[in-house]
Amino acid sequence: MTLQVLVVDDEPLARSRLRTLLGDCAAPSASVGGEAANATQAMEMLRRLPFDAVLLDIRMPGADGLALAQALRTLEQPPAVIFVTAHAEHAVEAFELEAADYLTKPVRLERLQAALQKVERTLIAARGSQAEIPPEMLVIQDRGRTERVPLPEVLYFKAELKYVTVRTSARSYILDASLSELEDKYAAQFMRVHRNALVARNAVRALEKHDDPEEGEVWTVRLNGIDELLAVSRRQLSAVREALTG
Secondary structure, three states, X not given: OEEEEEEEOOOHHHHHHHHHHHHHOOOOEEEEEEEEOOHHHHHHHHHHOOOOXXXXXXXXXXXXXXXXXXXXXXXXXXXXXXXXXXXXXXXXXXXHOOOOEEEEOOOOHHHHHHHHHHHHHHHHHHHHHXXXXXXXXXXXXXXXXXXXXXXXXXXXXXXXXXXXXXXXXXXXXXXXXXXXXXXXXXOOOEEXXXXXXXXXXXXXXXXXXXXXXXXXXXXXXXXXXXXOEEEEOHHHHHHHHHHHHO
């Protein structure tokens, strides 16, 4: 693993020394993905680019490192924070902000490498736990047997009389449920395209317009994995278009 690191310090010489030390780190290796001289520059970079860790000075012009560390916690995927400072008196505040480590200047290679190893262990544990989470399953009673269908395989739910058709790329199932219940439960994964249909957001390939001799302009969605087209109601048209372009 090569950690992507952002170096934040108002002193160019301090940034240069950290760059050199990071280049000497072996396990894990680290790459300087960016540098910033203040909190404003750092936040701009962090909103645009992913970083595994931030080497962060505390005393800087403008917002200090503690304020920046607090702001980082609002990011969707905040990087680990390793404070690098000449001032030891802020250690308690730093760890209250859940800093990975607190290094005092001049930084020794061994301490920097140990701090990066903490970050690496945290990342590996987080990725491992994510990988171990099994996909959510639909339990379907079908022709006298019970089947478990992984939710990520479902392309759409379609209301048919008293039941709901569950469609995957391989086959269809009949589920005893209501479309409104499914919409409430799986709103993050599925979107309504018609009063009788929900489609998987990540399965929508295209929104198509057709001219019908009787109904006039008709809209449909094309999904990955199947040839069947599903009607899109005028009421849902803008939401479907927004989902495709968002």
